Amino acid sequence: MASRSTRSSLDRSDLTPLQQRIVAVIELLGPGEVVSYGDVAHDAGAPGAARAVGNVCATVPGLPWWRVVNATGRLVPGHEARQTALLESEGVTVRNDRVRTSRFG
DNA sequence: ATAATGACAAGAA
DNA sequence: CTTCTTGCCATTA
Numbered sequence: 001m002a003s004r005s006t007r008s009s010l011d012r013s014d015l016t017p018l019q020q021r022i023v024a025v026i027e028l029l030g031p032g033e034v035v036s037y038g039d040v041a042h043d044a045g046a047p048g049a050a051r052a053v054g055n056v057c058a059t060v061p062g063l064p065w066w067r068v069v070n071a072t073g074r075l076v077p078g079h080e081a082r083q084t085a086l087l088e089s090e091g092v093t094v095r096n097d098r099v100r101t102s103r104f105g
Numbered sequence: 106a107t108a109a110t111g112a113c114a115a116g117a118a
Numbered sequence: 119c120t121t122c123t124t125g126c127c128a129t130t131a
Contacts, residue, residue, distance in 0.1 A: 037113050041113085041114095052113090054112045
Protein backbone atom coordinates (compact mmCIF):
# COMPACT_ATOMS: atom_id res chain seq x y z
CA MET A 1 0.00 0.00 0.00
CA ALA A 2 1.63 3.19 -1.06
CA SER A 3 -0.94 5.31 0.73
CA ARG A 4 0.61 5.78 4.19
CA SER A 5 4.28 6.54 4.79
CA THR A 6 7.15 4.25 3.78
CA ARG A 7 7.05 5.87 0.36
CA SER A 8 10.11 5.28 -1.86
CA SER A 9 11.62 8.02 -4.00
CA LEU A 10 10.08 6.37 -7.07
CA ASP A 11 6.57 6.71 -5.69
CA ARG A 12 4.81 9.64 -7.45
CA SER A 13 1.53 9.24 -5.53
CA ASP A 14 2.02 12.70 -4.06
CA LEU A 15 2.12 14.27 -7.53
CA THR A 16 -0.90 15.62 -9.42
CA PRO A 17 -2.18 13.54 -12.38
CA LEU A 18 -0.62 16.00 -14.80
CA GLN A 19 2.72 15.87 -13.02
CA GLN A 20 2.61 12.10 -13.19
CA ARG A 21 2.02 12.24 -16.95
CA ILE A 22 4.88 14.70 -17.29
CA VAL A 23 7.14 12.31 -15.39
CA ALA A 24 6.07 9.48 -17.70
CA VAL A 25 6.94 11.53 -20.79
CA ILE A 26 10.38 12.50 -19.48
CA GLU A 27 11.10 8.90 -18.56
CA LEU A 28 10.68 8.00 -22.23
CA LEU A 29 13.57 10.23 -23.30
CA GLY A 30 16.59 8.26 -24.45
CA PRO A 31 20.30 9.17 -24.69
CA GLY A 32 20.90 12.07 -27.05
CA GLU A 33 17.22 12.88 -27.25
CA VAL A 34 16.70 16.55 -26.43
CA VAL A 35 13.26 18.15 -26.19
CA SER A 36 11.81 21.39 -24.87
CA TYR A 37 9.62 21.95 -21.80
CA GLY A 38 6.80 22.82 -24.18
CA ASP A 39 7.23 19.53 -26.05
CA VAL A 40 6.96 17.55 -22.82
CA ALA A 41 3.89 19.51 -21.77
CA HIS A 42 2.29 18.87 -25.16
CA ASP A 43 3.08 15.15 -25.09
CA ALA A 44 1.69 14.97 -21.57
CA GLY A 45 -1.58 16.30 -22.94
CA ALA A 46 -1.29 19.77 -21.43
CA PRO A 47 0.16 22.22 -23.98
CA GLY A 48 0.88 25.45 -22.17
CA ALA A 49 1.95 23.74 -18.97
CA ALA A 50 5.63 24.16 -19.77
CA ARG A 51 6.17 25.72 -16.37
CA ALA A 52 4.75 22.69 -14.64
CA VAL A 53 7.36 20.64 -16.53
CA GLY A 54 10.08 22.82 -15.06
CA ASN A 55 8.67 22.19 -11.59
CA VAL A 56 8.72 18.44 -12.12
CA CYS A 57 12.30 18.46 -13.45
CA ALA A 58 13.39 20.51 -10.45
CA THR A 59 11.65 18.49 -7.76
CA VAL A 60 11.31 14.89 -8.94
CA PRO A 61 14.60 12.99 -8.55
CA GLY A 62 15.78 10.29 -10.93
CA LEU A 63 14.66 11.96 -14.15
CA PRO A 64 16.91 12.70 -17.18
CA TRP A 65 16.37 16.43 -16.66
CA TRP A 66 19.42 17.34 -18.76
CA ARG A 67 17.52 16.22 -21.90
CA VAL A 68 14.98 18.99 -21.39
CA VAL A 69 15.84 22.52 -22.49
CA ASN A 70 13.82 25.63 -23.22
CA ALA A 71 12.18 26.45 -26.57
CA THR A 72 15.32 28.08 -27.95
CA GLY A 73 17.63 25.24 -26.97
CA ARG A 74 19.03 27.19 -24.00
CA LEU A 75 20.35 25.05 -21.14
CA VAL A 76 18.99 25.08 -17.59
CA PRO A 77 20.00 28.26 -15.71
CA GLY A 78 22.57 27.37 -13.08
CA HIS A 79 23.29 23.90 -14.46
CA GLU A 80 24.99 24.77 -17.74
CA ALA A 81 28.34 23.11 -17.00
CA ARG A 82 26.84 19.89 -15.65
CA GLN A 83 24.20 19.71 -18.35
CA THR A 84 26.75 20.33 -21.09
CA ALA A 85 28.91 17.46 -19.83
CA LEU A 86 25.95 15.07 -19.67
CA LEU A 87 24.68 15.99 -23.12
CA GLU A 88 28.11 15.89 -24.76
CA SER A 89 28.58 12.42 -23.27
CA GLU A 90 25.48 11.35 -25.19
CA GLY A 91 26.71 12.81 -28.46
CA VAL A 92 24.79 16.08 -28.32
CA THR A 93 26.65 19.16 -29.50
CA VAL A 94 26.44 22.11 -27.14
CA ARG A 95 27.63 25.58 -28.09
CA ASN A 96 27.49 28.63 -25.86
CA ASP A 97 25.07 26.97 -23.43
CA ARG A 98 22.85 26.00 -26.35
CA VAL A 99 22.13 22.60 -27.88
CA ARG A 100 22.85 22.36 -31.57
CA THR A 101 20.31 20.07 -33.22
CA SER A 102 18.06 20.07 -36.26
CA ARG A 103 15.37 21.72 -34.17
CA PHE A 104 17.37 24.07 -31.99
CA GLY A 105 20.34 24.67 -34.28
C1' DA B 106 -7.95 32.18 0.12
C1' DT B 107 -4.71 35.62 -2.28
C1' DA B 108 0.04 37.08 -3.78
C1' DA B 109 4.53 36.19 -5.29
C1' DT B 110 7.70 33.23 -7.60
C1' DG B 111 9.73 29.77 -10.88
C1' DA B 112 14.71 24.87 -14.61
C1' DC B 113 8.58 28.19 -19.56
C1' DA B 114 6.36 29.99 -24.11
C1' DA B 115 4.78 33.15 -27.51
C1' DG B 116 3.86 37.56 -29.10
C1' DA B 117 4.66 42.68 -29.32
C1' DA B 118 7.86 46.52 -29.62
C1' DC C 119 19.33 40.70 -30.50
C1' DT C 120 16.81 42.54 -25.80
C1' DT C 121 12.60 43.69 -22.79
C1' DC C 122 8.13 43.64 -21.53
C1' DT C 123 3.39 41.46 -21.16
C1' DT C 124 0.20 37.75 -20.85
C1' DG C 125 -0.98 32.93 -20.11
C1' DC C 126 -0.05 28.53 -17.95
C1' DC C 127 0.53 24.83 -13.71
C1' DA C 128 2.30 24.27 -9.29
C1' DT C 129 4.67 25.65 -5.00
C1' DT C 130 5.50 28.65 -1.23
C1' DA C 131 4.63 32.50 1.94
